[in-house]
Amino acid sequence: MKKHDVQTIITALGGRAQLQALLSVGASAVSNYLARDELPQRAVGPVCAALRARGFTVDPTCLEIIGQRVPAAASVPLDNPHMAGNRQIANGATGSALLDTHRSSGTGQARVLLIVGGGIAAYKALGVARRLQDHDIAVTGVMTRSASEFVTPLSLAALTGQKAYTDLFSLTDEAEMGHIQLARQTDLVLVVPATANLMARTANGLADDLATTILLATTAPVMMAPAMNQAMWGHPATQENHAVLVARGIDMIGPDDGGMACGEEGTGRLSPTDGIVDAVVAKLAGRHKALAGHHAIVTSGPTIEPIDSVRFIANRSSGKQGHAIAAALAARGAKVTLVSGPVSLPHPPHVTHVAVESAREMMDACMAALPADIAICAAAVADWHVAGDTSGKLKKDHAGPPRIELVENPDILASLSAHKKRPQLVIGFAAESENLQANAAAKRARKGCDWILANAVTRADGSSVFDSDSNGALLLAGNSCEDWPQMPKIALAERLADRIEAHFG
Ligand code: CTP
Numbered sequence: 001m002k003k004h005d006v007q008t009i010i011t012a013l014g015g016r017a018q019l020q021a022l023l024s025v026g027a028s029a030v031s032n033y034l035a036r037d038e039l040p041q042r043a044v045g046p047v048c049a050a051l052r053a054r055g056f057t058v059d060p061t062c063l064e065i066i067g068q069r070v071p072a073a074a075s076v077p078l079d080n081p082h083m084a085g086n087r088q089i090a091n092g093a094t095g096s097a098l099l100d101t102h103r104s105s106g107t108g109q110a111r112v113l114l115i116v117g118g119g120i121a122a123y124k125a126l127g128v129a130r131r132l133q134d135h136d137i138a139v140t141g142v143m144t145r146s147a148s149e150f151v152t153p154l155s156l157a158a159l160t161g162q163k164a165y166t167d168l169f170s171l172t173d174e175a176e177m178g179h180i181q182l183a184r185q186t187d188l189v190l191v192v193p194a195t196a197n198l199m200a201r202t203a204n205g206l207a208d209d210l211a212t213t214i215l216l217a218t219t220a221p222v223m224m225a226p227a228m229n230q231a232m233w234g235h236p237a238t239q240e241n242h243a244v245l246v247a248r249g250i251d252m253i254g255p256d257d258g259g260m261a262c263g264e265e266g267t268g269r270l271s272p273t274d275g276i277v278d279a280v281v282a283k284l285a286g287r288h289k290a291l292a293g294h295h296a297i298v299t300s301g302p303t304i305e306p307i308d309s310v311r312f313i314a315n316r317s318s319g320k321q322g323h324a325i326a327a328a329l330a331a332r333g334a335k336v337t338l339v340s341g342p343v344s345l346p347h348p349p350h351v352t353h354v355a356v357e358s359a360r361e362m363m364d365a366c367m368a369a370l371p372a373d374i375a376i377c378a379a380a381v382a383d384w385h386v387a388g389d390t391s392g393k394l395k396k397d398h399a400g401p402p403r404i405e406l407v408e409n410p411d412i413l414a415s416l417s418a419h420k421k422r423p424q425l426v427i428g429f430a431a432e433s434e435n436l437q438a439n440a441a442a443k444r445a446r447k448g449c450d451w452i453l454a455n456a457v458t459r460a461d462g463s464s465v466f467d468s469d470s471n472g473a474l475l476l477a478g479n480s481c482e483d484w485p486q487m488p489k490i491a492l493a494e495r496l497a498d499r500i501e502a503h504f505g
Contacts, residue, residue, distance in 0.1 A: 003038040004063045007354070007365065009047060010034075012056055012065055015355055022046050026309035027357075028391035034361060039063065110284045111138045111349060113186040113220075115211045116156065118146025120261045121193040121227040121270040126151060128192050128225075129159045131277040137284070140186070141165070144198065144211045165210055179210055183217035185349055187331075190280055191215075193227035193270050196238050202250075203241035219490060221283060225253040225276050230266025253279045289333030290501045295372040296334045297423070298326040298351075299379035299412060301341035303359040306390040307404060315380035319343030321429075321471055322378030324493035326351050329374070332497055337369040341379060358385060359409035366412055367419075374500060375423040377413040377449075380431070385409055417448035425503055427496075430454040440476055451477040453484075453496070475499070 010019050016030050023029070023043050033039050039047060044063060051058045056065045112132055116125040125147075129139045141156035141164035148166060156164040165182060183189070191198065191211075198211065207213040215222065224245065232238055233255060246252060254271030270276075300322020304314040319340055326338040327348035336351040339362055347353040354365045359381045366375070384406035394402050413428045428449040430440040433456070440454030453473040458464055472486040477499070484495060 003036075004033075005065075006033045006037050006039060007361075007368075008065060009039070009051070009063055011355065012051055012054065013047070014054075016357065018050075019047070022050055026391060028306055028309050028389075031306065031358070031361075032391070034364075110136075110187045111140065111185070112280060112284075113182065113189045113214065113218075114139050114141050114156075114160075115189060115191045115198075115214065116141060116143045116147040116151065117191060117193045117195040117198045117211070117227075118144050118149060119193045119195045119227050120150065122147045122150035124270055124273060125192040126155055126159055127273045128190070128276050129156065131273055132280060133160070135277065135281050137280070138162075140182070142182070142211055142214060144209060146195075146197075167210060179213050180217050181346055182210075183214040184219060184327075185346065186218070186220050187284060187349070188220050188280065189214065189218050189222045190276075191222070191224040192276060194224035195226075196228045196232045196235075196241075199224065199226060199238065199241045199245060203244040221249070221251070223251040223253060223280060223283060225271050226255045226268070227270035228255070228268045229260060229262055230264055230268040233268040234266070251279070251283065290505065291329060291497075292333030294334045294374060294504060295337070295369075296326075296329045296374035296376065296500075297337045297339065297366055297369045297372045297416070298322055298329070298376045299339050299362060299366065299381070300326065301343040302380045303341045303362055303382045303409075304357050305359065305382045305385040305409070307386050308390055308392060308394045310393050313382055313384070313386070315382050317341070317343070317380035319345050320469065321489045321492065322376075323348055324490045325376055325378055325496060328490075328493040328497040329500070332501060334374070337365075337372070339365040339369065339379075358382075359412070360385065363410045363412050363415065366416060370416075370419065370421045370423075372423045373504070374425045374427070375413075375416045376427045376496075377416070378429050379412070381409060381412060383409055411447065413449055414447040425450055425500065427451045427453065427500075431457050433457050437474055437476070437481060440474060444476055451475060451499075 010016055013019055013022070016027065019030055020027060023046065044060065047063060048058050048060050051065065058064070059066055114125060114129055116122050129141060132139050139160045140162050141160050143153055143156060143164055143166045145166070153164040153166050201208070201212045202215045205216060207216045226233065242252065253276050255267055256269040256271050257267050258269045259265055260268060301319035302315045302317040304312040306312050322340065323338070323343070323345050326336050330336045330348060330350040337354060338347055338351045339354045339356060340347065341356060341362065356362045356365050362379060362381065387405040387407045413426070416423065417426045426449040428444065428447055430443045430452050432439045432454060436454050436456055440452050444452040453475055455471060455473045469488055470486050471489045471492050473484045473492065475482045475484060484492065
């Protein structure tokens with residue numbers, strides 16, 4: 001029987017580095033704790049205190065996490081770094097009550113990025129932000145420069161309980177949350193008020209400030225609530241821009257007819273707050289949830305295998321493809337456990353993220369996540385780990401370089417395929433440098449998975465697939481082999497999610 005659930009404790013503390021720093025120990029000590037599933041007695045006091053400081057309720061006898069303080073503002077998003085521990089354990093046995101607290105509304109903590117345009121109606125965006133949170137929707141605010149002439153970023157930040165982003169070129173903001181991430185980590189982008197200027201810049205694909213950059217970079221649905229003087233609204237330029245935006249799939253809310261702030265009458269008033277909020281809630285409720293009720297395990301990123309406490313062996317992998325697949329499945333309503341080696345990417349919204357380092361940790365995390373309906377092994381798992389004790393630092397001496405004995409790592413894909421709780425659909429990747437189709441077919445048979453996505457590690461133009469934003473693959477499923485051309489990794493993830501959806505449909 002386990003003494004401590006070390007993986008959950010690490011997750012709740014925010015990662016292995018935090019536990020190392022807390023106990024002043026090296027990486028190998030933490031590996032040992034994980035292997036034994038037990039922390040040393042001297043760790044109990046500091047770990048208990050650190051968990052409590054992060055808002056967890058802890059049973060001090062066994063360090064079991066039995067709850068977490070719910071933040072005051074319902075707007076705290078599930079991927080808020082301060083809540084990382086919450087989400088990471090959310091689907092685990094000890095964290096389920098927490099998740100229920102957060103998913104108390106029908107929208108399941110949907111997230112809206114609210115872009116406030118610079119018009120006299122900007123102050124009404126604050127009411128929209130507040131009312132969205134009444135529906136348990138987390139709101140992150142972005143303001144154009146001219147919007148901050150009408151309302152202050154501080155008001156928006158206070159109302160949403162989160163930083164309000166204002167300037168594309170703020171290095172601090174970029175370091176905290178790059179504009180592409182801001183654009184991607186949301187379920188919906190809402191523009192209130194959409195001014196004539198903002199609509200024109202969006203229609204023309206400009207990206208000259210944070211708001212327009214987000215509108216160009218986002219893959220989430222966009223809704224706009226226009227508001228402007230009636231003559232500006234009626235102008236053919238605005239009407240053409242409006243038509244372009246609608247044709248591109250942007251949902252328009254209003255504008256309404258009536259008296260305006262400038263004293264004129266006509267069409268151009270911002271829709272009432274309730275109308276905007278209802279439209280957003282309806283849009284979010286209609287999100288594509290075809291994979292609801294299905295659990296998917298996705299492995300992503302590299303694994304790293306310690307040689308000693310400072311050196312390691314690793315495979316090349318950015319995690320972009322695996323993370324994109326996890327995001328695509330979660331967006332379709334699947335419960336996703338993303339088991340990821342160290343990557344510099346944020347994990348996507350609405351997934352249970354389990355951070356691991358070595359192949360053996362990845363294996364354990366995948367097995368612990370069973371049962372599942374779908375398993376997708378996109379991780380670049382290191383084939384070997386170093387035999388013996390890897391604690392301490394190897395010193396150079398005159399006898400020459402050390403001899404390192406390697407031991408084969410467990411094959412996670414093959415183990416999942418052969419497991420008695422085998423997921424109904426098991427999908428692997430095959431990174432090949434030659435004979436792509438034949439090698440991938442042999443790998444599929446050897447590993448016992450259902451489908452395999454085979455990609456050439458070097459493309460025809462000589463570029464590498466690693467760290468690239470695009471990917472092309474052969475999909476071997478049943479007796480068929482489909483050639484998927486080079487496309488953004490996000491698009492490849494969507495295509496795979498389409499296939500998975502059709503399989504379960
Ligand atoms: N894989 C795994 N566990 C391992 C090795 C690989 O789960 N220990 C998975 C990968 O995530 C991928 C598939 O197996 O889905 C194939 O990985 P790849 O590196 O192409 O193949 P290897 O098994 O390492 O074989 P080889 O290096 O000989 O091509």
